[in-house]
Amino acid sequence: MFLRTHQFAHVSRNSFMRPFLGHLAGVLLVLTAASLPAAAQTAPSPTTSEVFSRFADRVIKIHVVETSSSAKAELGTGFFISADGHVITNYHVISKVANDPARYRADWIDATATAHPLHLLAVDVARDLAILKADYHPAAFFTLAPATVTQGTRLYSMGHPNDLGLSIVEGTYNGLLRYTLYPKIHFSGDINPGMSGGPAITQDGRVVGINVATEGDGIGFLVPVANAVALAQRALAPGYEPPKSFLNVIGSQLLAYQDEYLARLFTDSTPTVTLGSYRLPTQPAPFFKCWADATRHSADRPYDFISHRCSTDDYVFLSPDQSTGTVEMDHRLYTSSELGPVRFYALYQARFQAGSDDMDGDPNDVTRFACETRNVRHDSTLVRAVLCLRRYVKFAGLYDAVLKAAVIGQPNSGLFTTLTLSGVSFENAERLSTRYLAQIAVTSAAPSR
């Protein structure tokens, strides 16, 4: 379960919004399972065994169960944060309960392997957190409080990797990731699938973060405890009532999330990049990563091609079938001094119609795309602009929007760009599309030879 998140982000760099790669996760699960005995052979330092024995009873295994078959659908970890049995874990561990409470329920498994019910109280879908409640009063629990630690501090991550029993992993705190919208802690240690939702603590038992994802090779990610503190303050407040439908809550959280991260994109201060004789926006915010590549004309290709892409690393896990909250821009420049205008435009049109990778989607989550094409003139730049839109079925007011724009008028060069916005309000889609189009400019006439 736990690997999925970042593994997915990793894959999505080159192919936007691929569905969950079940087989890939499976391969990785097998790999981690095989590597575990080796990890177990290294003798734990006395401190680690002390930490484990002091805090093990506060960490629990969470099963998400399909009610009709009583079969386990998801496995994760959680830990007690109050004497009343409040438990915190990742949203992605219990997403099925939030999405479909009629079909799924959450259980926690005690030391004697007995299952007890858990009730979902609150979620923070953008920060991947959830609070549940057990009908149980734990003898000991972790107190959530903002924690400041310095880089290199030894942390202990606990959880149930691959359902192999409660484990403890030593690692170090390596600061916050620089290029994310919401802060994430870089944890150097082998955290593995199944440990999602488990605590990463200092040796005196202060929670620093919650296990959320791994990139493999000892690179792990934690949700900072401060985010959990904010959610717990709401959910543990006296008189708090859990919402009747979590879908509505998730929908409004997504709307708030996209409003926050889209607010500053493609304003006048957005940096630009010059490709050939075109000027375009790039690196709209620090949490975007950009990269570029070029293909020169060759024996079988009478044209040059340059691509420049930027996309967010952040995304929001909604359900195993749907992730959202990513922004990608993809510029493609074609130039040719050999083809002549007619044949060059045959190439340009073919590439523009083929477009970039399709976005994935499930009919239960999204409608089909509907598209509108217009020729749009801004200042003296003429573009053929295509806007494609589809609606989220479960979350009112959210859309996937794809804007494609091809600059027209140069006889031997052409540039088209694709802006992909997933999980945005229509107002943001409209505003960003027009701002984006306004920032495309022809700087000079293409050199004609």
Place this chain on the structure above:
Amino acid sequence: MSDRLIFEVLDGHARVASRTHVDELPATIGRGFDNSVVLDDPYVCPTHVRIDRTETGELVVEDVGSVNGLYATGDNARVAQLPLRHGTRFRIGRTVVRYHDPREPVPPTLVEAVRPAAPPEAASGRLAWIDCAWLASGRARAAVIVLSFLFLTAMDFTGVFDRSPIAKALTLALGFLVLLVVWAGIWALATRVVSQRFAFARHLAFAWLIAVAFVIWGNLEQWMSFVAPAGSIAELFTVPLALVLGVVLIAGHLGIASSMPRKRRLLTSLAVTGGVTAIVLLFGLVSSQEFTTKMDYEGQLKPMPARFVPAESLNEFATDARALRVKVDKMKPDTAGAQ
């Protein structure tokens, strides 16, 4: 009583196999050699039926106690006797016999389709051009085939963008030529069956003409979409124009293949083309019900100076985007949506 009657023995395709004159009544038909009409059918009795006039002067064929009986063709009922009028058919054994009244006028002579070059009806009427009478000239046919091939090669050339465009364009055009040769060949074989000649070159030249019309239309449509993507007029005309070209194609080939009257040819080809179009549209309708993540858009890009391309402002684009949103909001999940 003296009469002159004609009895025609028909073959399995209702064509006349043999014809016998009978000058005297009563007459008989049977396997025996003393009959007025002698049949070789082993299921026919030596004397099977007798033909005579009744007191009222009506001509009647009458079963004279045959083993296998007399049948009126059509209703397949065994009868004792049957009145004969011009064209009446009856069956005895396995033979169908038709009575021919010699006083009936013979139908007019059919005009050969190829010579004279212009069939009389082609010379007049508003739809005379469908017959493409000028294709009767061998030079005209050769010119049409060569020019069309060159035109298609040139069109293909403008659409390829790799290093050896001429070779690629020629390959594409030759592939299309093979396709048309097969198509014209099928029509030529059909023509041979109906009119005892092939007229292959004429079919081929005619098919090329229609193909060129399709290619020109396809390009025109792209340019129209490029210049006016909003509410493209081209879209409105696509289906009717394809229908018209299809009708002309089939009607033209039928005209070359047979001496069918023009009106019947047009109706036949309309039925064929309409049927094919209906199937294609139905197929599109069915497949449009399936969920897809594909984006379907008008991505035409043409080499045209920017100042000549009609365009709208960013504000108008935003307005159109809001209209798109209304459309998307009405879409039902899991289907093509409400249009």
